[in-house]
Amino acid sequence: MDEIQSLLHGFAIALSFKNLALMFVGIILGVIIGVLPGLGGANGVAILLPLTFSMAQSPGGTTSAIILLSCIYWGALFGGAITSILFNIPGEPWSVATTFDGYPLAQQGRAGSALTAAFTSSFVGALVAVIVITFLSPIVASFALEFGPPEFFAVYLLTFCAFVGMSKEPPFKTIASMMLGFALAAVGTDPVTGALRLTFGSTALLTGFDFLVAVIGLFGIGEILLTLEEGLAFKGASAKINLRVVLDTWKELPRYWLTSIRSSAVGCFMGIVPGGATPASFMSYGVARRFSKDGNKFGTGMVEGVVAPETAAHAAGTSALLPMLTLGVPGSPTAAVLLGGLLIWGLQPGPLLFVEQKDFVWGLIASMYLGNIAGLIVVLTCVPLFAAILRIPFSVIAPIIIVICAIGSYTVHNSMFDVWMMLVFGVAGYAFKKLAYPLAPLVLAIVLGDRAEASFRQAMLVSQGEMSVFFENKLVGGMTTLALILLTWPLIAWLIAKARAR
Amino acid sequence: MSAGGGGRPAFGQKSAEIVVAALFLLLGAIVVYDSVRLGARWGSDGPQAGYFPFYIALFVCVASAVNLVVALVKKGEDRAFVEVGQLKLVLSVLVPSFIYVALIAAMGIYVASAIFVAFFMRWLGKYPWWKVAAVSIGNSVAFFLIFEMWFKVPLPKGWFERLLGLD
Numbered sequence: 001m002d003e004i005q006s007l008l009h010g011f012a013i014a015l016s017f018k019n020l021a022l023m024f025v026g027i028i029l030g031v032i033i034g035v036l037p038g039l040g041g042a043n044g045v046a047i048l049l050p051l052t053f054s055m056a057q058s059p060g061g062t063t064s065a066i067i068l069l070s071c072i073y074w075g076a077l078f079g080g081a082i083t084s085i086l087f088n089i090p091g092e093p094w095s096v097a098t099t100f101d102g103y104p105l106a107q108q109g110r111a112g113s114a115l116t117a118a119f120t121s122s123f124v125g126a127l128v129a130v131i132v133i134t135f136l137s138p139i140v141a142s143f144a145l146e147f148g149p150p151e152f153f154a155v156y157l158l159t160f161c162a163f164v165g166m167s168k169e170p171p172f173k174t175i176a177s178m179m180l181g182f183a184l185a186a187v188g189t190d191p192v193t194g195a196l197r198l199t200f201g202s203t204a205l206l207t208g209f210d211f212l213v214a215v216i217g218l219f220g221i222g223e224i225l226l227t228l229e230e231g232l233a234f235k236g237a238s239a240k241i242n243l244r245v246v247l248d249t250w251k252e253l254p255r256y257w258l259t260s261i262r263s264s265a266v267g268c269f270m271g272i273v274p275g276g277a278t279p280a281s282f283m284s285y286g287v288a289r290r291f292s293k294d295g296n297k298f299g300t301g302m303v304e305g306v307v308a309p310e311t312a313a314h315a316a317g318t319s320a321l322l323p324m325l326t327l328g329v330p331g332s333p334t335a336a337v338l339l340g341g342l343l344i345w346g347l348q349p350g351p352l353l354f355v356e357q358k359d360f361v362w363g364l365i366a367s368m369y370l371g372n373i374a375g376l377i378v379v380l381t382c383v384p385l386f387a388a389i390l391r392i393p394f395s396v397i398a399p400i401i402i403v404i405c406a407i408g409s410y411t412v413h414n415s416m417f418d419v420w421m422m423l424v425f426g427v428a429g430y431a432f433k434k435l436a437y438p439l440a441p442l443v444l445a446i447v448l449g450d451r452a453e454a455s456f457r458q459a460m461l462v463s464q465g466e467m468s469v470f471f472e473n474k475l476v477g478g479m480t481t482l483a484l485i486l487l488t489w490p491l492i493a494w495l496i497a498k499a500r501a502r
Numbered sequence: 503m504s505a506g507g508g509g510r511p512a513f514g515q516k517s518a519e520i521v522v523a524a525l526f527l528l529l530g531a532i533v534v535y536d537s538v539r540l541g542a543r544w545g546s547d548g549p550q551a552g553y554f555p556f557y558i559a560l561f562v563c564v565a566s567a568v569n570l571v572v573a574l575v576k577k578g579e580d581r582a583f584v585e586v587g588q589l590k591l592v593l594s595v596l597v598p599s600f601i602y603v604a605l606i607a608a609m610g611i612y613v614a615s616a617i618f619v620a621f622f623m624r625w626l627g628k629y630p631w632w633k634v635a636a637v638s639i640g641n642s643v644a645f646f647l648i649f650e651m652w653f654k655v656p657l658p659k660g661w662f663e664r665l666l667g668l669d
Contacts, residue, residue, distance in 0.1 A: 051653050172572070176526050176565040179558050183533045186555040195551035198536050221599070228595055229588040395627030399619045400641055402599055406606065406615075407645065411655050419603050427596070434583060435515075435522055453554045461548045 003135055010362030013063060014370055022068045023367060027375045028382075030075015035083055035386050038224035038401045041076035041317070041334040042443070045069050046215040047408030049341050056345040063363040069341060070321070070364060071371045073334050074126065077317045078379045079386065081118040081310055086111060086387050089227075094278045094313040097285040101298060101305030108301050112245035113252075115383055117303045118310045120253060121260060123376045125311035128264040129271065129318035130368040133325075137354070137365075140326040144351035149458035150469045152327075154479035156452040157470075158486070159329050162273050163441040165486030170436060177432065178441035184209045185449020192457060204417040211340055211446040212412045215333065217422040218439050220405040222429025224398060241383050249303070256307050259288050263308045267315025271331050272322050284312030318368065325361060326351060328451065333440050336447040511582030518583035519573035523566045530562030594626065610660030616642040 013019070033044035052065040080095035085102035098118060105114035147155075164174050187198045188208030199205040263284040270280035288308035289298040298305045320331030321338070328349035330336040342349045353361055379386070389397075409422040432439060445452075463469035471477040485492070537552030537559060544550070584592070598621060605614035620638035623629045629637075649655045650668075659668070 051655065054654065170569075170572075172565045172568040176523075176562055176569060179561040179565065180526065180529065182558040183529065183555060183562060186533075186558065190551040192548075193551045195540055197540060197551055197555060198533060200536070225592050225596065228591045229584070393627055395622050395625075395629075396619075396637060398595060399622040402595075402602070403611075403615045403618065403641070403645070406603065407611065407649065407657060410606075410611070410657060411649075414656070416603075416607050416658065419606065423596075423599060423603060426599075430592070431518065431522055435519055437522070456554060457549050465544050465549075 003138055006138075006358065006362045007134055007366060009358075010364075010366030011370075013060070013359055013363035014067065014366040019064055019067050019363075019367065020370070020374075022064055023071050023371050023374050024378065026068045026071025027075040027078075027371065027378050030072035030077075031079035031082070031375075031379060031382075031386050032075075032389060033072065034076035034079020035389050036397065036401060037089070037227040038220050038398070039404070040080075040219055040223070041073050042332075042337055043216045043218075043220040043405070043408070044076055045072055045334055045337045045341075046212045047220075047404060048072060049212060049337065049344070050408070050411035052341065053344070060359070062342075062345045062347060062357075063360050065345065066338070066341070066360065066364050067367040067371070069338055070367065071374070073317070073338070074368075074371050074375045075378075076334075077126075077314050078119060078122055078375050080313075081122065082115065082379070082383060082386055083390060085114045085118060085306070087390055089390075094281045094317065095309070096278070097281040097309035098306055098313075100285065100309075101300070101302050104299070104301030105303070105306065110301070112241045113249040113303065114301075114306050115241055116246045116249040116380065117253060117306045119376055119379050120250065121263075121307040121311040122314040123372055124260055125264050125267050125314035125316075126318045126368070126372045129268050129315040130365065130372070132268050132319055133322045133368070134365055137322050137326045137361075140322070141351040141354040144327055145355070147351070149455045149462065150472065150476045151479070152455040153452065153459050154470060154476045154483065155327055155329055156448060156455065158479050158483040159323075159448075160441065160445070161483040161487040163438070163444075165489035166273070166279070167438050167441075168279065169438045171490040173435070173437045174441055177437045177439070178445050181442040181445025182449045182452070184214070185211075185446045186453070191450055191454060204415070207413060209421065209446065210412050210418065211443060212337070213409045213418045213421050214425050214446055215337055215443055216405050216409050217425025218429035218432070218443065219333070220408075221402070221422060221426025222433060222439075224401060225426065225430040226433055228398075241380060246380060252303060253307070256304050259292065259304055259308050260311050262287055262291070263311035264315045267312035268319045270312070271316035271319030273331070278313075280316035281309035281313040285309045318372075321368075324349060325353060325364075329448065330444060333443045336444050340447050510586045511580075512584050512586045512589040513582075514580040515583045516573060516576065516580045519576075520570065523570035523573055526566035527563055527570060530559045530566060533559035534563065598622070606658055608660065610663055611657045612642040612646055613660060613662045615645065 029048070030041070030044065033039045034041070048069065052068065056062045056065045077094070080090060081098050081102070083089045084095040084098040085106050088099050088103040090096040090099055102114045102118060105111065160178055163178060164171050167174050185208070187205055188196070189206065190197050196206070266284045266287065267280045270283065285305065285308050288304060289295045292298070292304055294302060294304065317332060317334070320335040322331070324330040324335045324339050328339065330339045339349050347353065347357060347360065405422060406419050409418045410416070412418055429439060459469050470480045533555055537556035540552035541550035542552040542556035544553070598618065602614055602618040605617060608614075616638040619641050620634050623634045623637060649657055
């Protein structure tokens with residue numbers, strides 16, 4: 001069992017005092033970020049990424065940096081549940097489904113057991129996903145070592161076509177938003193020929209649009225503007241968790257083992273293919289409602305209705321790192337930001353990472369186990385503290401969040417232009433959200449644009465411009481075909497529905 | 503938010519759809535234009551610089567043209583994209599934010615942030631002045647300590663920091 005040995009080695013790295021301390025700092029920051037409106041996993045990590053530049057330069061520093069950032073991500077995943085249950089405000093999109101049963105539970109005075117159920121099932125979902133990562137990713141990576149440019153382009157194609165086929169948003173809006181991301185990624189210097197593209201003589205555009213700025217604007221400023229529409233005051237149930245409630249809830253939870261297994265499976269699947277945590281949580285809630293014998297009571301405050309979406313959201317959020325590490329294709333916006341971090345630190349995400357950067361990969365995987373345990377402890381013990389953050393009035397917290405976003409955008413390139421762009425992206429994010437243009441494919445396209453283009457051009461060079469290179473063998477042909485099926489899926493589904501109606 | 507007749511739609515979903523789709527179309531057209539200028543065909547040494555962006559932009563144009571048509575032909579009652587009251591709230595944050603960014607460029611991020619936070623607390627929150635001063639100044643001092651001292655990340659500074667000899 002090579003994996004076990006590598007994992008133990010990873011634990012040896014992750015268990016240093018410095019890394020453990022960073023883990024707790026990351027989790028606490030992450031929960032705060034997850035609780036605050038306008039700050040979430042993706043833009044929280046984006047804002048803090050520039051602070052790791054210097055950290056990553058010391059020996060072993062990249063491992064510490066990724067542990068810090070990934071723990072912020074786990075913390076944000078945990079934090080989303082707090083606001084959903086206590087305040088009926090999903091702090092993160094993936095915790096919307098948690099409000100359905102979590103908030104009614106809180107209103108019945110059972111906030112403590114709802115929170116315990118949410119945190120525990122988050123932990124279970126994440127644990128299943130980390131186990132999947134531990135054993136599946138070395139296999140995927142060794143498989144992907146054989147990939148050439150056509151195969152990599154086929155993987156990118158599959159990723160992006162999956163967005164069109166699987167997202168709830170209208171397909172043409174998904175395509176428009178995704179392709180806009182690719183166009184934004186193309187701005188600046190052409191990586192192959194060095195020609196200036198789409199800069200129109202502006203020096204500010206020479207370096208192109210940075211995805212970090214886009215993420216901070218789209219998710220941060222855009223989210224604040226959306227929150228504002230719903231008014232300025234938060235009214236919430238009080239959070240009381242004591243050991244008794246925790247133990248009582250834990251006694252109840254094993255009853256939902258089947259729901260947990262189903263939700264973990266849905267979550268892992270949706271995280272690895274780029275569906276993301278949000279659809280995973282909804283899907284899992286729907287499946288649980290259909291299969292549960294109390295299905296018709298869902299929505300009135302069922303613990304099972306909290307278990308299902310939380311397990312799936314955490315499983316999906318965690319397993320989204322699998323394709324990011326092994327193929328360099330992130331499964332969620334936050335994974336995309338982490339991938340951007342790897343690139344900035346000088347690491348090449350993809351199968352070679354498992355060969356050349358063993359310490360980094362296995363340190364990260366080991367930290368996922370530890371980070372989620374740390375996370376569970378932190379959230380169970382400190383819920384009232386985190387809930388108190390939400391009682392800070394909006395007129396105080398909103399400007400401070402905007403200040404943090406501005407600082408985050410500025411520090412990416414030390415450029416004021418980026419701060420202006422953040423505002424522009426913020427307005428765009430607000431409009432896109434309201435008009436059902438999905439943001440995730442846009443962000444992924446900005447991050448992956450250059451790499452997708454490079455693999456496409458290399459493949460084209462090899463084949464001298466023949467598109468048939470994407471069908472030249474079973475592997476690449478299969479992926480391309482699957483991608484095309486996913487791309488046309490909305491049309492196929494429509495035709496099937498039409499044929500059935502006859 | 504129903505205060506002051508704020509429930510009226512400021513503008514409708516349909517017009518918002520049309521405007522956004524048209525903007526997409528415009529952006530796509532700009533990218534197509536520049537890609538053609540760079541050369542979007544097959545050069546002697548492989549694809550030219552505009553090759554990839556050209557097809558990307560073509561996708562943007564086609565998809566947004568479809569979105570535009572869908573928005574134009576859509577019938578039925580138009581929902582509100584944003585209500586007047588909501589728009590007022592959104593603008594009450596957005597407009598000061600733009601002014602804030604302009605202030606950062608003019609006088610550095612720390613002073614600008616203190617003014618920004620103070621403005622919000624006083625104007626929207628109606629806090630007493632001593633609270634306003636404590637939070638806004640404390641916030642900037644905290645950020646100064648975190649970024650300049652702890653992480654050694656320099657942020658934009660202005661006359662005030664020079665006056666204190668911190669720049």
